[in-house]
Amino acid sequence: MSRLLAIAGCLTLAAALVGATPLATAQDDSPAESGPEDVEGEVSEEDLVESGRELYLTSCISCHGIEGVGSNRAPALTSDGSAGADFMLRTGRMPLADPTNQAPSKPQAYSDDEIKRLVAYVASLGDGPDIPDVDVAAGDLARGGELYRANCAACHNASAVGGALSYGDHAPSLLSVEPLQIGEAMRFGPGEMPVFGEDILDDQDLDDIVRYVVYLQAPDDPGGLSLGRVGPVPEGFVAWLFGLGGLVLVLRWITMDQRRRRAGKALGPDEGGA
Ligand code: HEC
Ligand code: HEC
Numbered sequence: 001m002s003r004l005l006a007i008a009g010c011l012t013l014a015a016a017l018v019g020a021t022p023l024a025t026a027q028d029d030s031p032a033e034s035g036p037e038d039v040e041g042e043v044s045e046e047d048l049v050e051s052g053r054e055l056y057l058t059s060c061i062s063c064h065g066i067e068g069v070g071s072n073r074a075p076a077l078t079s080d081g082s083a084g085a086d087f088m089l090r091t092g093r094m095p096l097a098d099p100t101n102q103a104p105s106k107p108q109a110y111s112d113d114e115i116k117r118l119v120a121y122v123a124s125l126g127d128g129p130d131i132p133d134v135d136v137a138a139g140d141l142a143r144g145g146e147l148y149r150a151n152c153a154a155c156h157n158a159s160a161v162g163g164a165l166s167y168g169d170h171a172p173s174l175l176s177v178e179p180l181q182i183g184e185a186m187r188f189g190p191g192e193m194p195v196f197g198e199d200i201l202d203d204q205d206l207d208d209i210v211r212y213v214v215y216l217q218a219p220d221d222p223g224g225l226s227l228g229r230v231g232p233v234p235e236g237f238v239a240w241l242f243g244l245g246g247l248v249l250v251l252r253w254i255t256m257d258q259r260r261r262r263a264g265k266a267l268g269p270d271e272g273g274a
Pocket of ligand 2: 152
């Protein structure tokens with residue numbers, strides 16, 4: 001009985017250790033590591049906006065004009081909100097070297113910290129959509145499939161590989177877009193894409209659709225235990241820890257017990273005689 005308890009204890013300990021490794025946080029948008037002055041609570045919203053404005057003056061104003069009113073080179077930013085700014089910067093569409101009507105996505109040009117500042121500044125210019133809370137795990141896959149086919153497939157294709165639109169524009173492939181940017185695109189409506197506001201697709205619909213697009217990005221589930229899809233190396237590590245680690249502990253326990261019994265036998269007569 002006590003041995004069972006001890007084994008259960010070992011497993012609980014192993015589970016706690018696994019819980020302590022940063023498995024679940026691989027996708028987490030935890031606050032960016034940034035300069036020392038960015039410790040939480042020390043940078044006020046005004047400071048963020050102000051330092052975002054400085055970045056804007058050097059890299060964006062030439063096209064988007066004073067306070068984002070727009071120019072003949074680029075649209076106004078006054079209704080983009082944090083969703084639009086974050087989307088354009090994280091997909092690398094902005095900044096741009098030469099104005100075009102459909103900026104291509106590129107590797108992200110700014111650090112997370114700089115993006116936070118620029119986003120705060122653009123959001124302060126007017127009234128636009130906020131960055132949505134995207135919770136992929138809370139999405140319903142089947143419902144997401146229905147909503148995707150009804151609202152998105154006409155432009156992005158049923159398998160999300162994208163497709164041509166009129167005027168030489170195209171709806172890009174969705175196969176390598178991050179979940180948060182999928183949600184932001186819906187709320188903001190980049191370029192020719194319509195805006196899907198909360199009145200059309202609520203937060204649950206949004207999670208459902210994102211879940212479905214993420215599923216299209218990796219439809220072949222290799223099976224096995226889902227460990228947050230963090231990849232083979234950490235998953236293998238967990239198998240080692242649980243499988244081998246557990247076995248070693250159990251074996252040690254059994255042999256310790258035998259050794260103790262043998263020792264007990266050897267002592268036996270002495271003790272009996274005393
Ligand atoms: C060379 C000119 C140019 C520069 C510099 C530039 N942009 Fe743009 N921006 C554009 C054009 C053109 C569009 C519209 C094209 C598109 O939507 O793909 C655009 C679109 C945007 C949009 C979406 C607007 C909307 O309502 O559709 C945002 C947000 C944005 N830019 C932010 C920025 C920020 C922030 C910077 C500075 C880091 C920046 N841009 C620098 C030309 C520029
Ligand atoms: C009328 C056609 C149309 C519909 C409908 C549409 N989109 Fe789009 N979508 C576009 C176009 C065009 C772009 C590219 C905009 C740009 O870069 O200027 C785009 C861009 C995107 C992007 C950014 C992709 C990237 O490479 O960064 C995502 C994500 C996206 N759409 C998701 C959706 C989802 C989800 C739906 C359904 C809720 C949807 N779209 C419905 C036309 C459409």
